[in-house]
Amino acid sequence: MKLDKLLSQHKTALVKRWFDEVVKTYPVDTARFLKQQKDPFANPVGRTTLNGLEAMFDVLETGVDREALNSFLDPIIRIRAIQDFTPSQATSFILFLKQIIRDTLGKEFQDPDVMASFLNFESRIDDLCLMAFDIYVKCREKLYQIQANEMRNTTFRAFQRAGLVKDVPDEDSPGLRLISPTKNGDCNK
Secondary structure: OOOOHHHOOOOOHHHHHHHHHHOOOOOOHHHHHHOOOOOOOHHHHHHHHHHHHHHHHHHHHHHHHHHHHHHHHHHHHHHHHOOOHHHHHHHHOOHHHHHHHHHHHHHHHHHHHHHHHHHHHHHHHHHHHHHHHHHHHHHHHHHHHHHHHHHHHHHHHHHHHHOOOEEEOOOOOOEEOOEEEEOOOOOOO
């Protein structure tokens, strides 16, 4: 039997186990909630993850459509990027699928054609993991940029409240500038 037919036959069990393995990467209480809460409004992380895994499995099974994979992978990685995961923890869940398939279809790999197809399938999984890492890095860069902007704005507002910033009309570049205190502690005005 061909690998694609085997994957189709076992899809539900494979995706369920994949989801279970992803959930195990969370703290125990969170994992229990993600598995038990079926309401998509009460559990958007669980629903997004399960739907994304199902869709990615379908795309991996039929061939690699990078754009489609990216659209399903992106929401999952965005969620994991804002949580307390290292880059490897945030993306390694993709590689879990390899072992899950090996465990489920192990005896079928005695057929050289199935094994060759599986090696090709594993390469697609590896590519998906690299895509996940790229998405993760972009998300983290955006988070750091937001944090830096917020820190700058907070500092600027503090300077304004302290009277250390004043409006300076300038023909070339109108705006605000920091003013420095004089020797006696008063600010230049």
